[in-house]
Amino acid sequence: MSHLPNTLNSFWLWKEVYAKLGISNPAYKYWKNTPNLKLNNKYVFVQKQTLPKKHEYVEEILTDLSGYLPIKYASDQLHVSEHLFVSQKMKLHTEFEYKFVEDVKFVNIKKFFREYGIQVKKNSIIQLAKMKDLEISADATFYNLKNDYGLVVYD
Secondary structure, three states: OOOHHHOOOOEEEHHHHHHHHOOOHHHHHHOOOOOEEEEOOOEEEEEOOOOOHHHHHHHHHOOOOOOEEEHHHHHHHOOOOOHHHHOOOOOOHHHOOEEEEOOEEEEEHHHHHHHHOOOOOOOOEEEEEEHHHOOOOOOEEEEEOOOOEEEEEEO
């Protein structure tokens, strides 16, 4: 399985952590033993099981994001308009599973990749688009999706 859908397997959404703890937003910057990850310079995540001892208890009630990605980051990585994950009028919208955490919408990329048998290497480029807009080269792998959509993995 690709690294893409596994990006957040070991992270918590920081916005949810600080909301549940009732602490200030930038507190994670002062936690030296709590690695963090930023996606799109918009979303901050802190690594699981690295919260300071006095805050460890909150991990039991946080939302597991394994296989999920924020829709903005997912759309950037799949080179597709964010509109695909936002508008129910888009034909592929219902093919994805969604989750809201603290007003951030996440899409289950892992489930989607698994259902379509999509395999992606770490440094591959992925393009999800209508069939007529895809460029398929000799070193690419093509996946035919529903409703005139396809996905190409460029190695």
